[in-house]
Amino acid sequence: MPDYDHPLRFGSFITPRNQPPHHPVDLAMFSEDVGLDLVTFQDHPYQAVLHDTWTLLTWVAARTSRIHVSGNVLNLPLRQPAVLARAMASLDLLSEGRAELGIGTGGFFDAIASMGAPLLTPPDAVSGLDEALDIIHGIWDVADRSPLRVDGRFHRVDGAQRGPSPAHRIPIWVGAYKPRMQKIIGRKGDGWLPSLPWMQPGDVARGNQNIDESARLAGRDPREIVRMMNIVPPVSAQQMARLAIEDGVSVFILGSDDPHEIRHFATVTAAEIRDRVGEARSGGSHGEVTQ
Secondary structure: OOOOOOOOEEEEEEOOEOOOOOHHHHHHHHHHHOOOOEEEEOOOOOOOOEOOHHHHHHHHHHHOOOOEEEEOOEEHHHOOHHHHHHHHHHHHHHOOOOEOEEEEOOOOHHHHHHOOOOOOOHHHHHHHHHHHHHHHHHHHOOOOOOOEEEEOOOOEEEEEOOOOOOOOOOOEEEOOOOHHHHHHHHHHOOEEOOEHHHOOOOHHHHHHHHHHHHHHHOOOOHHHOEEEEEEOOOOOHHHHHHHHHHHOEEEEEEEOOOHHHHHHHHHHHHHHHHHHHHHHHOOHHHHOOOO
């Protein structure tokens, strides 16, 4: 797939371990200090060794001033969508436009059920996410003065008040690997957020095709949808630049709790990717990534 010509952004993906309690917060602040654009955290509320991700996001937003914050990705079956939408808007207002919404189906359905949520099948979880996106968008749509009503199988709101309006248009990034989820992104999402270690050769191109076709059928421009990637070391700058030019990935998020790796990624790797992608976009090496 072609380069979608989005600006390049770089972030960290930090394990939200709760011992010592402030360690993930310190790494988030470090991520800001070394110049990253985004700090993200996984969301597994059934893991006692991890902080509650939502609480952590609010604390990190309060302790930083520039970097954007997101779940990577928030566990929808344990996050009621109307309340999540309002919480996101509040965090965005308080952080002056630095909250982003990464969301997914949860994946570990037995563990999710152990926390009191219904035991979902994977197809049901996908249907629930589809419904939830309508609710989240509806809560934020304060231009519509009518009460919000969504009558889904898994999520319902019946006359909910809309608002507040976030400080900026919060993008919704969806963690997805299979065609049905990717097609939902094409219709209703703002970004695709998979993890490279879970991808097979050709998966990125096929996923982009699913998203692009779905977007066009919905009357959207596929270029509206940001392509993102979680990566873990070792992945070279050349590999990431190739993902940018050939597959349209513009947001790279490093999964690491090592300050040295985070610093190198922010100050060395990111600069090399920008140089390689900039050269390719300007027509250098006939638009190909340099060796």
